[in-house]
Amino acid sequence: MMMKKVSTASGVAVCAIVVMTLLVMEVIPITEAVTCSPVELSPCLGAITSSSPPSSTCCQKVREQRPCLCGYLKNPSLRQYVNSPGARRVASSCGVPFPTC
Numbered sequence: 018m019m020m021k022k023v024s025t026a027s028g029v030a031v032c033a034i035v036v037m038t039l040l041v042m043e044v045i046p047i048t049e050a051v052t053c054s055p056v057e058l059s060p061c062l063g064a065i066t067s068s069s070p071p072s073s074t075c076c077q078k079v080r081e082q083r084p085c086l087c088g089y090l091k092n093p094s095l096r097q098y099v100n101s102p103g104a105r106r107v108a109s110s111c112g113v114p115f116p117t118c
Contacts, residue, residue, distance in 0.1 A: 053085035076111035087118035
């Protein structure tokens with residue numbers, strides 16, 4: 018009789034773990050790794066160097082590369098471009114807050 022209660026308690030515990038796992042999988046979005054490559058921002062070049070509005074492709078790339086922006090700002094070769102008024106305007110137009118690193 019004691020074995021039956023332990024078995025039932027174990028079954029309830031396993032069910033609880035499965036339910037919690039499923040809930041966590043629904044609530045927490047799985048993020049994909051971002052490959053930081055400034056070349057990915059090439060669709061934004063026209064908008065950065067002129068007053069033209071950024072394209073939807075540009076904004077998509079800016080959002081994808083957002084985790085990389087601090088690294089770009091710390092890179093002496095890229096800092097002047099990423100920190101330019103045009104790049105700040107594009108980020109703002111795309112709804113991406115400019116990072117404070």
